[in-house]
Amino acid sequence: MPAVSPQSRRPRSGNRRDESARLAVLHAADDLLVEHGFGGLTIEAIARSAGVAKQTIYRWWPSKVEILLDTLIEDSEKRFPVPDGKPTAENLRGYLRGFARFVTRDPAGKVLLALLAEAQHNPGTAEILRERYLDPRRDRERALLARAIEAGEVSPKLGPDAVLDALVGPIVYCVLTGSSVPRGLVDTLFDDLLRPRPD
Incomplete structure (x- = not known):
């Protein structure tokens, strides 16, 4: 997966999703699931891998299942x-x-x-x-x-x-x-x- 710079991952203010950040979260969740399984997948790990704030993820998705x-x-x-x-x-x-x-x-x-x-x-x-x-x-x-x-x-x-x-x-x-x-x-x-x- 190509690297995404921290600046391009930063979501816009408000509830509108930044597309690059959204895709980074989805790709991170996919990759981490393959590496660690469902039980080892956490919002914290997804946020860290995607380069977004944990609060941003919770604003867009209520759980890792939704991601x-x-x-x-x-x-x-x-x-x-x-x-x-x-x-x-x-x-x-x-x-x-x-x-x-x-x-x-x-x-x-x-x-x-x-x-x-x-x-x-x-x-x-x-x-x-x-x-x-x-x-x-x-x-x-x-x-x-x-x-x-x-x-x-x-x-x-x-x-x-x-x-x-x-x-x-x-x-x-x-x-x-x-x-x-x-x-x-x-x-x-x-x-x-x-x-x-x-x-």
Whole structure:
């Protein structure tokens, strides 16, 4: 990550966010999470790494969960967007492969996994993760699947939410338990659950 001078990191007065300071905070949170895990991530460390005052962070974000969510939302849109063009079986397969890469290799995928883990014993984190990230993304995935079904590209064995859960669940389980995602798992899930149209 390129260095940001202390002067360029300094936020403007008032409640308006300085974009360079905002990005410095998001990048610092992302990097520190990868280095120290969720439990070792603190607002103090984020402020120190980003070169901003701790009070500035609290003025913009009420908690480290909110910072990580902003990081996750922005990085997901850049590196793992839900396709919005004409759906085909192959770009659906590519999207599922992209998800496997996202949660196994991308720092933003580690943010998602950390928030999912924290949500298991923190109802507040679970609620805000659903509201700000999981539900909006699921709406777009459901619409993508519906377009693919309407186009005759796939014929799922289950309803939309059940098939989406069945596709991503085994991948998330592998990663959360420290296992590698087996070669061929993505294609097997895709072919068995979505039954793509034969070529």
